[in-house]
Amino acid sequence: MSSITEIAENVFRISTFISDGNIQMNQFLIKDDEPLLWHTGQKYLFNEVRAAIAKIIYPGNIRWIGFSHFESDECGSLNEWLNTAPQSEAFCSFVGANVNMNDFAVRRVRGFHNDEIIKTGKYSFRFISTPHLPHGWDSGLLFEETLRTLFCSDLFHQPGNPTAITGSDIIESVKNNLVESESGPFNSYMPYTTNTEMQLNHLAELKPNTLAVMHGSSFTGDCEKSLLDLAYVMKNVLG
Ligand SMILES: [Fe+2]
Numbered sequence: 001m002s003s004i005t006e007i008a009e010n011v012f013r014i015s016t017f018i019s020d021g022n023i024q025m026n027q028f029l030i031k032d033d034e035p036l037l038w039h040t041g042q043k044y045l046f047n048e049v050r051a052a053i054a055k056i057i058y059p060g061n062i063r064w065i066g067f068s069h070f071e072s073d074e075c076g077s078l079n080e081w082l083n084t085a086p087q088s089e090a091f092c093s094f095v096g097a098n099v100n101m102n103d104f105a106v107r108r109v110r111g112f113h114n115d116e117i118i119k120t121g122k123y124s125f126r127f128i129s130t131p132h133l134p135h136g137w138d139s140g141l142l143f144e145e146t147l148r149t150l151f152c153s154d155l156f157h158q159p160g161n162p163t164a165i166t167g168s169d170i171i172e173s174v175k176n177n178l179v180e181s182e183s184g185p186f187n188s189y190m191p192y193t194t195n196t197e198m199q200l201n202h203l204a205e206l207k208p209n210t211l212a213v214m215h216g217s218s219f220t221g222d223c224e225k226s227l228l229d230l231a232y233v234m235k236n237v238l239g
């Protein structure tokens with residue numbers, strides 16, 4: 001069963017632990033005049049995720065559905081959600097919309113350029129284009145500017161079923177996971193490009209209050225430092 005935790009005001013983390021993969025699949029629902037769902041989860045999780053969301057809002061009222069890149073955990077049940085919420089609009093990067101989504105999705109997907117803004121009521125979301133970070137040409141991230149939550153997708157991946165949100169440093173677990181994954185069948189999880197360090201420095205400059213993490217605990221505290229630490233770890237492990 002999926003668990004629900006409010007990790008920041010009106011930011012709900014819906015988490016399902018997949019024991020086979022030793023991995024959490026986390027989606028985030030932001031409750032506002034126009035509710036926004038970040039990541040849909042895979043198709044096989046749709047009923048569970050929908051049941052969890054129904055405890056927070058009427059699922060048919062979701063207005064925005066966004067995700068970082070084209071992968072099943074990010075957007076596998078996108079079409080199920082587009083059908084569930086008839087007035088909803090999906091969004092991702094311009095590349096993602098034009099290369100994949102406008103073929104994959106049952107209706108047109110908005111393709112955002114860097115720094116485009118969505119206002120959902122009292123909250124304001126900035127789309128940040130981050131090609132190949134965490135991975136995929138089409139990657140982007142989302143930053144909510146009022147409460148300063150950065151939706152990190154696969155960045156800060158920690159294995160297992162840790163607590164929903166922590167103020168303790170997560171970088172050691174993130175580093176160990178990256179090192180371990182490099183030696184297993186899921187190696188080459190994330191590329192290290194000539195832009196990686198600059199992209200992470202730019203994210204650090206946003207000075208988020210909360211990191212909403214897709215796999216593992218979300219983090220609240222000195223997020224600027226965490227992002228600079230991540231840049232250091234990625235350079236050392238992958239660079
Ligand atoms: Fe991914």
Ligand SMILES: [Fe+2]
Pocket residue numbers: 073074153154214215
């Ligand atoms: Fe993921």
